[in-house]
Amino acid sequence: MASNAPALRAIAVTAGRDKSGRPEAMDISFSPGMITALLGPTGSGKSRFLQDIESLADADTPSFRRILLDGVLPDPDRRFDLQGRLVAQLTQNMNFVLDMRVHAFILAHAESREADDPEETAKRVIEAANGLAGEPFSPGVQLTQLSGGQSRALMIADAALLSWSPVLLIDEIENAGVDKRRALDLLLKSDKIVVMATHDPVLALSADRRLVFENGAVRKIQTRTPDEEALLADLLTAEERLSAIRADLRQGRALRA
Amino acid sequence: MRLVTVAGPPSCGKTSLLAKACAELIAGGTACAVIKFDCLQTGDAALYEAAGVPAWAALSGGLCPDHFFATNLEEAYAWARDTGAKCCVIETAGLCNRCSPHLRGALALCVIDNLMGIEAPGKIGPMLKLADIVLVTKGDLVSQAEREVYRHRVGQMNARAVIRHVNGLTGQGCRELAAILKKAPDIASVTDMRLRFPMPGAVCSYCLSETRIGSRYQKGNVKKAAFGGDHGE
Numbered sequence: 188m189a190s191n192a193p194a195l196r197a198i199a200v201t202a203g204r205d206k207s208g209r210p211e212a213m214d215i216s217f218s219p220g221m222i223t224a225l226l227g228p229t230g231s232g233k234s235r236f237l238q239d240i241e242s243l244a245d246a247d248t249p250s251f252r253r254i255l256l257d258g259v260l261p262d263p264d265r266r267f268d269l270q271g272r273l274v275a276q277l278t279q280n281m282n283f284v285l286d287m288r289v290h291a292f293i294l295a296h297a298e299s300r301e302a303d304d305p306e307e308t309a310k311r312v313i314e315a316a317n318g319l320a321g322e323p324f325s326p327g328v329q330l331t332q333l334s335g336g337q338s339r340a341l342m343i344a345d346a347a348l349l350s351w352s353p354v355l356l357i358d359e360i361e362n363a364g365v366d367k368r369r370a371l372d373l374l375l376k377s378d379k380i381v382v383m384a385t386h387d388p389v390l391a392l393s394a395d396r397r398l399v400f401e402n403g404a405v406r407k408i409q410t411r412t413p414d415e416e417a418l419l420a421d422l423l424t425a426e427e428r429l430s431a432i433r434a435d436l437r438q439g440r441a442l443r444a
Numbered sequence: 445m446r447l448v449t450v451a452g453p454p455s456c457g458k459t460s461l462l463a464k465a466c467a468e469l470i471a472g473g474t475a476c477a478v479i480k481f482d483c484l485q486t487g488d489a490a491l492y493e494a495a496g497v498p499a500w501a502a503l504s505g506g507l508c509p510d511h512f513f514a515t516n517l518e519e520a521y522a523w524a525r526d527t528g529a530k531c532c533v534i535e536t537a538g539l540c541n542r543c544s545p546h547l548r549g550a551l552a553l554c555v556i557d558n559l560m561g562i563e564a565p566g567k568i569g570p571m572l573k574l575a576d577i578v579l580v581t582k583g584d585l586v587s588q589a590e591r592e593v594y595r596h597r598v599g600q601m602n603a604r605a606v607i608r609h610v611n612g613l614t615g616q617g618c619r620e621l622a623a624i625l626k627k628a629p630d631i632a633s634v635t636d637m638r639l640r641f642p643m644p645g646a647v648c649s650y651c652l653s654e655t656r657i658g659s660r661y662q663k664g665n666v667k668k669a670a671f672g673g674d675h676g677e
Contacts (some may be wrong), residue, residue, distance in 0.1 A: 247619045299596030
């Protein structure tokens, strides 16, 4: 299935400039299997960083960063040959704008990605999306009629099952109105380079390392400590309890203290 | 002087893209000039000038802007050469989707955006089908899956063209666009060049400013559609 996915051992993001034009402190490299979280206040440059990777920036975006693939700057032909194949991306986008029905759209996407069995792939994507979305939707519904959560669920299932790219970029999956743990489980099955912008403490601590942003640039790199791992376990327990309460409330059950 | 024609529906991002790419071209040492053909009004020449790109806007007023472009191409080319440009970029109004201003022997760009609907690449017609390069803008406003499906559809309409995702607001891809413009065919004169596709024939009463509705006012090249029956086929 991963027949047209390009092989990649490492990507590096060279130091660019912050919003005031001051140089960024460091280059940052990423290798397969590693999960990196991007943290920082809204507007601090996390999404820009993701977009720089997605577009294989070559000092041609406001950050002036460059993206190196396996240590080298891709030439224009390779850069554009890889466009759309190297990176699967989930943006903060909550809505589709294209005037197509769900099934026709996913089928067209499977065909454009040269999936072995587009029909079967489309079926699996729609099933997985319905597993993530609160209220299921029919394959015949227009994309633009999906709710924010349903749209996001479809984008997540599509990225996980159809966009077999070696790099996965995720922008604030916690805002999706979908089950974020299940979404992450679906997305993180493989040996990808994963970079996710987040404000969520559980997601942030799930990452192997964290980049902290300020004024458009990376200010700090932190690796998860054993203490933080213990804290993550506590938070996961607390979150399970919260999820159970949320499920009860949604289904109209009475709660006990 | 190298010659590039650029077409695309209104507000798809032609000007912001070209202003950035031409500024890159000039920064790289290649003088260029832009002529914008438009219909009623445009502030685009000022946008180019603000980016440091010599530009001239020509307004067609009551005439079809694409016919007007063809009628004025020699003069436009001469103006660009007088500025000392080595590369002449012609941005057309691209209003009716039926037209294609592209010339045989010049580089032809088509700009479309990701918000136009999945049928748009089919509806746009010759300005897309006959382009050498298709630039897709506003990709940051849609999901990756939509970008890929749209790109696939563009590829089905024009399998020969190189398709690029670019962003006129952030400048992403504009340096590559400048590199592409720099390799446009170098021509000596536009005189005797040929359009890739004929423009729509006209000259009916309404071309001559008739405003009244009704068969009795219609003279000249008048075509009546069939309504009912087999969908007019």
